[in-house]
Amino acid sequence: MFPHLLLTIVGLFVAAQIITIALIARADRRRSKRRNIYKIIDLPVIKVNNANVNIYMEGWTLFSDMLAAINQAESRIMFETYIWQNDELGQQFQAAFIQKAKEGIDVYLIYDWLGSHAMGGPPKFPDIPHLHVLAFIPFKKIRHLLRRSRWNVTHRKLLIVDDSISFVGGYNIGDEYMREWRDTHVRFEHETGTDELAFAFVDFWNTYRRKYHPDLPYPPQYWRSDIQLFRNNPLRYNYPIRSLYLKAIERANKRIIITNAYFVPDRSIREALLVAATERNVQIDIVLPWRSNHIIVDWIARHHFEDYLKANIKLYGYNGTMIHAKTITVDGIWSMIGTANLDRLSLMINHEINAEFFDPAVAAQMEAIFAADKNESRVIDPIRWQQRRLAMRVGERLLSPLWPFI
Incomplete structure (x- = not known):
């Protein structure tokens, strides 16, 4: 009885993940038939103390800079992604990594097995010296099926080169993301921020590596307040990104701007937003997809739109292409860019990593990006939203109990 129940639960978990990714793949194929164009603004390099910081809002420049x-x-390359497609862009990264390994550079690669194989699988890699590839599967042993902390994927996307240049953000590896998706990624050039990102990669690698993978020494970390990295660690039930969102919202005095691909926050975050708007008169603007690649998430998210609109929170539905960014800026001084969506999977289950910036120049650039995204969006009008069709209301209510599984 128990083994049968366990297999059923495992099957439901895997099926839910595959269905989610299949919906993404279907949406990607549909969108790939046309070229979506959105406004790209100039984003100059920002100096944050000793670090050069580049923010990216499109894939062409990002992937070119990553490959460069x-x-x-x-000396060393460390790379991790959730989805790695075996297409033109995916093969460019594959070739670059193989070439550097042949040159004697140590290359360490992590990709999520479920996320990548549900999208057709990543490129194949030869067994050559200096090239180490880890396909992340959370269940190493049968007994791991009994541990809730193992029921996750790595949703992180990061690259660290020579422990001095690093990238982190929402972009997966695939042609669709380069051509069409609107996402946000960031690059640091200096030990500032890179040390924490390298530590996060090494800790993940050493925790989940196979016996034939080398153990990596942990890099040093340094004290700082301007740039910090925060990562979920499901094995330790440690989810700081959710706490960061709550603290930032609760401390806001003037303005909050949020862009998020899958906006299904839990009750605590929803209530914090409503309190900020109604009791402290904080101006809150949120950009989210009008139609994302996950129709179920769209319907569940819309179940709470009326509450936000009544609190004078402004909602904007991004048009044309898929906006996949995960960012927040508060009071023109604090910002966060990363891999975590505002849903339960990202905030309470999966491996995620976000970069926090306490810098007005970064916040100003995030404000400019947000303004550009607003111009690509439709305003969700409170009166028209109250007049939406009964079928939509019923569908939203029927699907809303599914939010813990999204």
């Missing part, structure tokens, strides 16, 4: 950094590597 890989090609210039002199």
Whole structure:
């Protein structure tokens, strides 16, 4: 009886993940038939103390810079992604990594097995010296099926080159993301921020590596307040990103701007937003997809739109293409960019990593990006929203109990 129940639960978990990713793949194929164009603004390099910080809002420049950094590597490369497609862009990254390994550069690669294989699988890699590839599967042993902390994926996307250049954000590896998706990624150039990102990668690698993978020494970390990295660690039931959202919302005095691909926050975050708007008169603007690649999430998210609109929170539905960014800026001084969506999977289950910036220049650039995204969006009008069709209201209510599984 118990083994049968366990297999059923495992099957439901895997099926839910595969269905989610299949919906993403279907949406990607549909969108790939046309070229979506959105406004791209100039984003100059920002100096944050000793670190050069670049923010990206489109994939063409990002992937070009990532490949350039890989090609210039002199000592070590560490790379991790959720989805790695075996298409033109995916093969460009594959070739770059193989070439650097042949040159004697140590290359360490992590990809999520479920996320990548549900999208057709990543490129194949030869068994050559200096090239180490880890396909992340949370269940190493049968007994791991009994541990809730193992029921997750790595949703992180990061690249570290020579422990001095690093990238982190929402972009997966695939042609669709380069051509069409609107996402946000960030690059640091200096030990500031890179040390924490390298530590996060090494800790993940050493925790989940196979016996044939080398153990990596932990890099040093340094005290700072301007740039910090925060990561979920499901094995330790440690989920700081959710706490960061709550603290930022609760401390806001003037303005909050949020862009998020899958906006299904839990009750505590919803209530914090409503209190900020109604009791402290904080101006709150939120950009989210009008139609994302996950129709179920869209319907569940819309169940709470009326509450936000009544609190004078402004909602904007991004049009044309899929907006996949996960960002927040508060009071023109604090910002966060990363991999975590505002849903339960990201905040309470999966491996995620976000970069926090306490810098007005970064916040100003995030405000400019947000303004550009608003211009690509439709305003969700409170009166028209109250007049939406009964079928929509019923569907939202029927699907809303599914939010813990999203």
